[in-house]
Amino acid sequence: MASRRSTLHLVAEHAGVSIASVSRVLNGLPASESVTERVQRAAAELGYVPDATARSLKVGRTEQISLAVADVGNPVYVSMMHAVADVLTQSGYRLVISSTGNDPADQIDLLENLNRGYVDGMILSPLRVTEPLLDRIRGSRLPLVIIGSLPDGIDVDSVRADSREGVGLAVDHLADQGRRRIAFLNGPIDTVPGTARLAGYLTAMERLGLATSGDMQVEASDFTFAAGLVAAETLLQQCNPDAIVCSNDLLAVGALKAAARRGLSIPEELAIVGMDDTDIAQLTTPTLSSVDLGAVRRAQTAARLLLDRLADPDRPARHPIVRPSLTVRESSTAGAGS
Amino acid sequence: MASRRSTLHLVAEHAGVSIASVSRVLNGLPASESVTERVQRAAAELGYVPDATARSLKVGRTEQISLAVADVGNPVYVSMMHAVADVLTQSGYRLVISSTGNDPADQIDLLENLNRGYVDGMILSPLRVTEPLLDRIRGSRLPLVIIGSLPDGIDVDSVRADSREGVGLAVDHLADQGRRRIAFLNGPIDTVPGTARLAGYLTAMERLGLATSGDMQVEASDFTFAAGLVAAETLLQQCNPDAIVCSNDLLAVGALKAAARRGLSIPEELAIVGMDDTDIAQLTTPTLSSVDLGAVRRAQTAARLLLDRLADPDRPARHPIVRPSLTVRESSTAGAGS
DNA sequence: CTGAAAGCGCTTACAG
DNA sequence: CTGAAAGCGCTTACAG
Structure with a gap:
């Protein structure tokens, strides 16, 4: 009646040793040659x-880290995934990915809850930061790192882009090219990047003394190609911009398409700058100028913050900021070549 | 000395009941009002x-399913992820995603191994099917469904596209438009889609009696924009096609770019058809004709096959095939409008 | 080096 | 309805 169906027991039986010895051999702990060989054969x-x-229950660790991003369809998240995976893999962790989709907080809190237990820590890049989500973030027992900005006073490691400076680079560049009617094609404004990037746009325009009437700003329903196209068509219809700063590259592709439909020549009649x-x-025609908001560096940094946190749960939280840079291509400069 | 640090024990202590009662209440099993209330408060x-x-160890299920795809960066995989997630979520499973990257089999077998234990089943869409991977597939104790074609005689559920018919749709369409020098821009030929789609191309060309010299076929190093651009430039240089069938949409975008660089007008001088x-x-300029190889249906089907397998481990394996369809857009027909 | 035993945090027959 | 107890498959001091 003994419980010998246990697989570890089975191996032990076949090898004629104790389960402890099997465990040791399989984990590379010291064992005699004969035992080692019998165990390995069995x-x-x-x-x-x-x-x-079973192992995780016993040792209290799973060696898995979860990364939850808003939208696996956005290429910028893909490069972040790879960056996180690289850092974590080197430290012996595996990465599991969850896409929270576009649904509101419940999607996210579901995820938070469910991940408890199967992972040792979590990196979260929330598209929308709602009160319920903040509650979960504050109350998390699991080591947690946020990619994105968080309200003050939340004692959780986080890393974010300097969106203000990033959008400023785009606006300054366009102004340098003599553009004055610089419009802004944003994603949903109730999102983390939507809020931050709009603030960056308004700040930069004000600093330069350029007008920012309401009809020069438009909000796409989503950070996608399709939504960008629709919103850009609205924008081109309601104002007459000589440049558009787009809140990400997908929206910018939509803007290129809208411009093509209207027969506008780019960059002569309309300059376009993307983001991320x-x-x-590099593949659009014309190629797209774009602000790198440091996605890869943010991802790497998040992974390192998490590793440090796992190593020392009591260390003070940190909140580094990653600097942006602008790459100028054909969509915003007449003479940029092919 | 008793082990009461256990969290379940803690709740039981606070509520003044046994751990069994706590477990029952928390799992919604029958309990008296008073016990229920005390447990919930505690x-x-x-x-x-x-x-x-701990729960998984006891009940023998994790309620998690893993989806391993070759490249999370390819939008077609993203739509497959969502399709799988939708089906599985309705049955109470959570989906965790692993990207196996581009590395050879060891990446994949790593993954297979590691997933054992944290998931109840797995959907695998391998880019390359190597011998070691086949070994793991055959030897898997975990319920497994493969998206893609598999050598005959492997008794594992799978679902695949009809690539032959799919590529045939593209070639027939181009021939209908009067194209004769129809080139093929493939991804790596040692991949599952690379092999299948090339076969489809050769079959269709032969059926139509069209020439397929070696210089009309080119193999990109990857199924990406960048690799497509490089390969398309080679192709345009070494032959003089009036049409290019591309092995996926990303490669096709690369081809559009290469054509633009050479000043070729599309579709007049060169027609292009993508795949997936x-x-x-819909967002490129011109918009891209493309063959839908049924990615979403393949994904849904895979999820259902897995659910059926979980419900009945002994049922015979099935191998459904999904039919393709072609959507014609501007890149292959002169008069397709804007 | 090796084995017997305890225990990780749960669930679930089994009695009452 | 409720509690005491066994056990899921491992790891790891503790003796020897």
Whole structure:
């Protein structure tokens, strides 16, 4: 009646040793040659695979980290995933990814809850920061790092872009080219990037003494190609800009398309600048000027913050900021070549 | 000396009941009003969160399914992820995603191994099917569904596109438009889609009696924008096609770019057709004709196959095939409008 | 170096 | 309805 169906027990039985010895051999701990060999043979014959949940329960760690991003469809998140994975893998963690989609907070808190237990820590890049989400962030027992800005006074590691400076680079560049009617094609304003990038636009325009009437700003329903196209068509219809700063590259592709439909020549009649500097910026025709908001560096930094936090749960929280840079291409300068 | 640090024990102590009662209440099993109330209050006060690994160890299920795709950066995989997630969520499973990147089999087998234990089943869409990977697929104890074609005789559920018919749709369409020098811009040929789509191209060209010299076929190093651009430039240099069938939409965007650089007008001088019919096909200028290989349907089907397999481990394996369709846009027809 | 035993935090028959 | 107890499959002091 003994419980010998246990797989570890099975291997032990086949090898004629105790389960402790099996465990040790399989974990590379010291064992005699004969035991080692018998265990390895038995394990191979039986096709033994250790049960990860049992191990985790015992040792209190899963060696898994979860990354939750708003939209796996946005290439900028893809490069962030790879950056996070690289850093974590080097420290022996595996990365599991969850896409929270576009749904409101419940999607996110679901995720937060569910991940408890299967991961040792979490990196969260929320598109919208709602009160319920903040509650979960504050109350998290799991080590947590946020990518994006957070209200003051929340004692959780985070890293963010300097959106203000980033959008400023785009606006300054366009103004340098003699553009004056610089419009802003934003994503949803109730999102973290939507809010930050709009603030950056308004600040920069004010600093330069340029007008920012309401009809020069438009809010796409989503940070996607399709939404960018629709919003850009509205924008081109309601004002007469000589330049558009777009809140990300996907929106900018939509703007390029809208301009093409209206027969506007780019950059002569209309200059366009994107944001995030994703791969696609080099492949559009014309190529797209874009502000790199340091997505890869933010991701790497987030991973390192998390590793440090795992190593020392009591260290003070940090909130580094990553600096942006602008890459100028054809969409905003007449003589930029092919 | 008793082990009462256990969180479940803690709640039980606070509520003045046994851990069994706590477990029951928290799992919605019948309990008296008074016990229910005390447990819920205690759990709330303590901010109790059940340990998922312990629960999984006991019940033998994690309620998690893993989806491993070759490249999270390809939009077609993103739509597949969403489709899988939708189906699984309705059945109470959570989806965790792993990107296997571009590395060879070891990446994949790593993943296979590591997922054991934290998930109840797995959907795998391998870019390359190597012998070691096949070994793991055959030897998997975990319920497994493959998206893509598999050698005959492997008794694992799978679903695939009809690439032959799909590429055939593109070639037939171009031939209907009077194109004769139809080139093929493929991704790496040692990949599952690379092999299948090339076969489809050759079959269709032969059926139509069109020439397929070696210089009319080119193999990009990757299924990406950047690789497509490089390969398309080679192609345009080494032959003089009047049409290019591209193995996916990303490659097609690269081809559009290469054509623009050479000043070729599309579709007049060169027609281009992509594959996968992703969002981007509608946003390029000109818009991109593309073959939908049924990615979403493949994903949904895979999820359902897995659910059925979980419900009945002994049912015979199935291998459905999804039919393709072609959407014609500006890049392949002169009069397609704006 | 090796084995017997305790215990990780849960769930679930089994009695009462 | 409720509690005491066994056990999921591992790891790890503790003796020997």
